[in-house]
Structure formats: structure tokens, C-alpha cells
Amino acid sequence: MSILVVGSVALDSVETPFGKVRDVLGGSAVYFSTSASYFTDVNMVAVVGNDFPQEHIDFLKGKNIDIKGLQREKGDTFRWEGRYGFELNEAHTLDTQLNVFESFTPEIPQEYKDCEYVFLANIDPELQLDVLKQVKNPRLVACDTMNYWIEKKPKELQRTIESVDILIINEAETREFACESNLVKAARRILSFGPRALIIKRGEYGALLFTDSLTFFAPAYPLEDIFDPTGAGDSFAGGFIGYLAGTLRVDENCFPQAVIFGSVMASFNVEKFSLERMRDLAYAEIEDRYRDFKNLTYFEDI
Amino acid sequence: MSILVVGSVALDSVETPFGKVRDVLGGSAVYFSTSASYFTDVNMVAVVGNDFPQEHIDFLKGKNIDIKGLQREKGDTFRWEGRYGFELNEAHTLDTQLNVFESFTPEIPQEYKDCEYVFLANIDPELQLDVLKQVKNPRLVACDTMNYWIEKKPKELQRTIESVDILIINEAETREFACESNLVKAARRILSFGPRALIIKRGEYGALLFTDSLTFFAPAYPLEDIFDPTGAGDSFAGGFIGYLAGTLRVDENCFPQAVIFGSVMASFNVEKFSLERMRDLAYAEIEDRYRDFKNLTYFEDI
Numbered sequence: 001m002s003i004l005v006v007g008s009v010a011l012d013s014v015e016t017p018f019g020k021v022r023d024v025l026g027g028s029a030v031y032f033s034t035s036a037s038y039f040t041d042v043n044m045v046a047v048v049g050n051d052f053p054q055e056h057i058d059f060l061k062g063k064n065i066d067i068k069g070l071q072r073e074k075g076d077t078f079r080w081e082g083r084y085g086f087e088l089n090e091a092h093t094l095d096t097q098l099n100v101f102e103s104f105t106p107e108i109p110q111e112y113k114d115c116e117y118v119f120l121a122n123i124d125p126e127l128q129l130d131v132l133k134q135v136k137n138p139r140l141v142a143c144d145t146m147n148y149w150i151e152k153k154p155k156e157l158q159r160t161i162e163s164v165d166i167l168i169i170n171e172a173e174t175r176e177f178a179c180e181s182n183l184v185k186a187a188r189r190i191l192s193f194g195p196r197a198l199i200i201k202r203g204e205y206g207a208l209l210f211t212d213s214l215t216f217f218a219p220a221y222p223l224e225d226i227f228d229p230t231g232a233g234d235s236f237a238g239g240f241i242g243y244l245a246g247t248l249r250v251d252e253n254c255f256p257q258a259v260i261f262g263s264v265m266a267s268f269n270v271e272k273f274s275l276e277r278m279r280d281l282a283y284a285e286i287e288d289r290y291r292d293f294k295n296l297t298y299f300e301d302i
Numbered sequence: 303m304s305i306l307v308v309g310s311v312a313l314d315s316v317e318t319p320f321g322k323v324r325d326v327l328g329g330s331a332v333y334f335s336t337s338a339s340y341f342t343d344v345n346m347v348a349v350v351g352n353d354f355p356q357e358h359i360d361f362l363k364g365k366n367i368d369i370k371g372l373q374r375e376k377g378d379t380f381r382w383e384g385r386y387g388f389e390l391n392e393a394h395t396l397d398t399q400l401n402v403f404e405s406f407t408p409e410i411p412q413e414y415k416d417c418e419y420v421f422l423a424n425i426d427p428e429l430q431l432d433v434l435k436q437v438k439n440p441r442l443v444a445c446d447t448m449n450y451w452i453e454k455k456p457k458e459l460q461r462t463i464e465s466v467d468i469l470i471i472n473e474a475e476t477r478e479f480a481c482e483s484n485l486v487k488a489a490r491r492i493l494s495f496g497p498r499a500l501i502i503k504r505g506e507y508g509a510l511l512f513t514d515s516l517t518f519f520a521p522a523y524p525l526e527d528i529f530d531p532t533g534a535g536d537s538f539a540g541g542f543i544g545y546l547a548g549t550l551r552v553d554e555n556c557f558p559q560a561v562i563f564g565s566v567m568a569s570f571n572v573e574k575f576s577l578e579r580m581r582d583l584a585y586a587e588i589e590d591r592y593r594d595f596k597n598l599t600y601f602e603d604i
Contacts, residue, residue, distance in 0.1 A: 086483040087483070181388040181389070182525075182526060182527070182528070183506070183524070184524045184525060184526045185526050188526075202507070204485070205504070205507040205508075206507075206519070206521075208524070215524055215598055216598065216599070216600075216601070217508070217521035217524070217598050217599055218601075219508075219519035219521075222485070222486045222510070222517055222519070223484075223486060224484060224486045224487050224490075225484070226484070254602070256600065256601035256602070257601045257602050257604075259601070260601050287604060290604055291603075291604070293601075294601075294603060296517055296518065296519050297518070297519055297599045298518075298558065299518070299520075299558035299559050299561070299562050299595075299596075300556070300558070300559050301593075301596060302559075302589060302592055302593070
């Protein structure tokens with residue numbers, strides 16, 4: 001079953017203790033789509049400028065990502081510049097040039113409107129809600145957000161959250177959005193806002209899944225070389241929703257497996273800069289790493 | 303099989319956002335012994351002053367902890383005063399009065415010398431090594447340490463580490479001791495120093511176990527109310543070694559289960575101040591929580 005994703009396409013400049021790249025392919029919709037493309041068909045809605053290189057278009061097409069919804073506007077593509085220190089858990093933004101992304105108004109092509117799986121990447125919550133008005137009757141909607149929207153548009157965000165099935169955010173955002181320092185209480189409060197699941201991304205500490213009846217704790221894959229954490233969260237979301245859409249499932253019982261597939265994809269993504277590692281993964285590698293996660297968490301029953 | 307533990311007995315004054323206690327029972331040997339007492343017999347070597355209340359002696363005896371090795375010296379008992387903020391992950395030490403602990407010289411009673419399981423809690427690495435010279439031929443020795451010893455006595459600590467089977471430290475200590483920011487590489491380096499296992503305690507993020515052939519990731523139990531993290535690490539060690547000693551096992555294959563029992567005991571400990579929660583647990587509660595950990599990490603095979 002195909003997925004609709006609405007988010008950003010960017011040209012990123014990233015510096016980590018292990019290297020530096022300039023104007024490489026990035027953006028939430030790109031990381032999400034590439035990751036999800038290993039599991040199912042993806043339809044992307046985003047915007048780029050005149051300067052967006054054809055090679056990236058070719059790359060996306062090569063991944064069977066449908067880009068009918070990729071709008072091309074006059075002006076430059078969204079650019080983000082960031083740096084990571086040795087902890088690698090937090091990006092320090094050096095520069096953001098929204099360019100054509102500033103006036104992005106998602107228009108969902110007719111062919112995408114009956115997509116049953118929808119991912120609203122981190123954009124203005126009003127736009128997220130607008131997307132939901134354009135789609136017909138999705139079986140599963142997940143969304144991301146960020147501290148900026150929690151602070152600037154809390155009411156609009158609240159309305160979006162009420163309309164989605166799954167919220168996927170990080171630990172600090174969870175505490176901030178719920179105004180609660182205890183993570184379990186914060187999760188309960190956010191679930192009371194409407195979504196039936198909350199996934200808390202914790203970087204190198206893994207991820208937590210909360211529903212009303214289930215708590216699930218996924219590790220992060222222990223990597224000796226983490227080159228670039230950019231896009232890890234969207235790669236996670238791509239693996240998570242990709243697995244659900246690929247298996248046509250929406251029930252909570254399979255959310256833990258989906259979280260592991262998300263963790264698998266995030267772990268691959270951070271091994272190299274930009275999309276380099278996810279560019280040509282073999283599905284067997286994904287399955288092998290899934291099994292590694294099984295071993296990593298195995299202990300005997302009593 | 304009984305365990306020998308050498309460490310501190312203290313009177314702690316602790317403040318957290320949820321309350322405040324003064325001169326309550328604490329110390330690494332006490333947390334460790336109480337936790338391990340649910341699994342096997344424990345022999346404690348430590349020191350207290352004249353002022354140490356009889357009720358605490360009675361408490362330890364009531365837990366079947368052998369305190370023949372608890373030396374009573376002229377002077378006051380070791381006192382520690384600390385405060386935790388809302389993150390609860392790190393203690394801010396307000397005051398330390400070593401008192402009789404300053405000149406503590408562990409003397410291992412004859413009856414303890416053939417203990418097959420030994421835990422060297424966080425004390426001067428020279429004393430830890432001295433304890434190992436006094437015991438006969440233990441099957442399994444684990445030890446803890448802290449940043450203070452890593453910085454002040456690195457060579458002595460190195461010699462101790464060479465002589466133990468398992469090192470149990472926290473994440474920052476792992477990075478500092480190995481001089482390496484990547485945790486997986488840091489773990490490999492520490493294993494190359496001698497021990498056959500390293501357990502990294504990560505507070506609310508759980509624990510990681512590394513051996514040459516195994517990596518295991520344990521979650522922390524998601525608690526809605528964490529009152530006082532004091533003693534969580536020693537309670538963890540008590541559950542870990544307690545389980546191994548109680549089942550007479552020393553092989554790596556059962557370390558993951560032991561890590562979970564450690565995590566179970568740590569999770570109980572932080573639910574109340576001092577030893578209040580571990581004071582009278584039922585073993586069935588421990589088993590129930592172990593099963594909760596199983597559910598918390600369960601996902602389907604592929």
C-alpha cells in the first residue's frame with residue numbers, strides 16, 4: 001500500500017568530527033521516502049527551487065519514489081547548515097535559508113488522495129492539517145514536529161495532534177509539549193490529546209513506544225562509527241511506516257516490529273553522510289540487522 | 303552460594319524535587335547487600351562509627367546479611383549529602399564527611415575468604431586489590447569505580463581492572479576511562495584491559511552489557527514516580543551478582559538475565575527514598591517485574 005509523505009527537500013551542509021559535506025541531498029521528505037522505499041511505494045509532496053540538481057531527481061526516481069507532487073518553484077532550494085560535536089546527539093544549526101520552502105503550500109495530486117498511509121513530516125502544523133483535509137480517508141496518519149512549533153503554534157499543533165494516529169517526536173519535545181519532566185507521565189498526557197500512539201526518539205538511547213495498552217522499548221544499534229546523524233529521525237519514520245504500509249497493517253500489535261524496522265533504517269542512515277548509506281542497501285541487510293536487534297535484546301524467560 | 307561485598311555504609315541526606323530525608327541508611331555495601339539478599343546469602347565488609355544506629359544493624363541482620371565483617375571504629379559514620387534536580391540522572395554532592403571511612407582498611411574475616419562471588423563496590427582501587435589478595439579463589443569478581451579514581455589513581459585502577467571479571471560503571475566513566483567518545487569503541491578498549499565483561503549503567507536509559515562475543519541492551523523500567531536515584535547502581539549490581547550467585551552461574555550466557563534482575567532491583571530502589579522500597583519486597587514482585595521487562599522488549603521474529 002502506498003504512502004503519502006509531505007515534508008522538506010533540502011540541500012544540506014553538514015560538519016561532524018568525522019568530515020564535512022556541502023549542499024548534499026537532504027530534507028525530511030527525502031530521508032523518509034528513501035527509507036520507506038525499501039518497504040513499499042512512496043508518493044512525495046514537497047518543493048524545490050530552480051537550482052535543484054537533476055541527479056537528485058534521478059536518484060529519487062531510481063528509488064521508485066513518485067515525485068508528481070514535487071513542486072518546482074522559482075528561487076533556490078531550502079538550505080540547512082549544521083554542525084555536530086562528539087556527542088552527535090544534537091545538531092547545532094549554523095544557517096537556515098528557507099528559500100522556496102518558506103511559501104510552501106502542499107498540493108496533494110489527485111492520484112495521491114486515496115493513500116491509506118500518510119506521514120506529515122516536520123512542517124507548520126497548519127499545513128499538516130491542511131494536508132489532512134485534502135486526503136480522503138487514510139487508515140493511518142503519523143506526524144512529526146519540533147520545539148519551534150510547540151512554542152510558536154501550540155494550539156494549531158494541538159489540533160493536528162488530535163487528528164493523527166501516531167506522533168513521532170524526540171525526548172525533549174515530549175517533555176516540552178506535555179509540560180512534564182517525567183517521561184512516562186508526559187507520554188500519558190500526550191496520548192490524552194488524541195493520538196493512539198506516541199513514539200519518542202532518543203537518539204543513541206533508542207526509542208520508546210507508548211499506547212494506552214502497550215509500552216515498548218527499542219535499543220539503538222550500537223555502532224562503532226556514526227558519521228552523520230542528519231535525517232536519522234525521518235529514516236526511522238520511513239522504516240516504521242514503510243513496514244506498516246508494506247504489510248498492510250495498522251494494528252498496535254505490530255507497532256513494536258515497526259519500531260525495530262525504523263531503528264534499523266536509522267542505524268544505517270547514520271553510518272555515512274547524507275543518503276550515502278541508504279542509497280543502495282540490500283533488503284537482506286535490513287533483515288540481518290533486524291535479527292541483530294533481536295539478539296541485542298534477548299534474555300531468557302523465568 | 304554466598305557473596306562477599308566490600309564497600310561503604312553511610313548516613314545519607316538527600317533532597318530531590320519530591321522530598322527530603324536526613325541521615326538515612328545508605329552506602330554502596332548496604333544497597334548492594336539488601337538487593338542481593340533477595341537472591342542469596344551476603345557477607346558484608348565495611349566500617350561504621352560509634353553513632354551508627356542499632357536499628358540499621360537490626361535491619362541488615364533481618365535481611366540475613368552477615369555483618370561479622372562490619373567494623374565499628376571510634377568516630378562518626380561516613381556521611382553524604384546530595385541533591386537531585388528534575389532530570390534525576392545526576393547527583394549534586396553538597397557535602398561529604400568521610401569520617402571513619404577515610405581510614406577504612408578492609409579486613410576479610412576468615413569465614414568469608416572462600417566466597418566464590420565477590421563485589422568490590424566503589425572504593426580506592428588499591429583497597430580493592432588488597433581485598434582480592436585476601437580472598438582465596440573466587441569464581442567471579444565484579445567491581446565498580448568512579449571518575450575520582452579514574453583521574454587520581456589510573457594505574458592502580460588499571461591493575462584492579464586486570465584482576466576482575468566484570469566492571470560495572472556508568473556511561474561517562476566508560477568514555478573517560480577509555481579516552482574514547484564512541485561508546486562501542488570505548489567498551490572494546492576497556493575489555494582489552496582484562497575483564498571479560500563490561501556493564502555500562504545509563505540511568506533512565508537502561509544498561510549495556512559487552513563481552514567479546516555478546517552485546518546486550520537492557521531498558522530501564524519506565525516509572526511514573528522516581529523519588530530518589532541514590533543507590534540505584536549498587537542495587538543494580540546486587541541484583542546482577544545476586545542472581546548469578548543464587549543460580550551458581552558464571553557463564554556469559556546468563557549475563558543478560560542477570561542484567562535484567564539488576565535492572566529490576568534498581569527500578570524498585572528508586573521508587574522511594576533510601577532503602578524504603580527494597581526493605582520488604584516480595585520475591586513474586588521481583589519476578590513480576592522481570593516479566594514486565596520481557597514484555598517491554600518483545601517484538602516478533604521475521
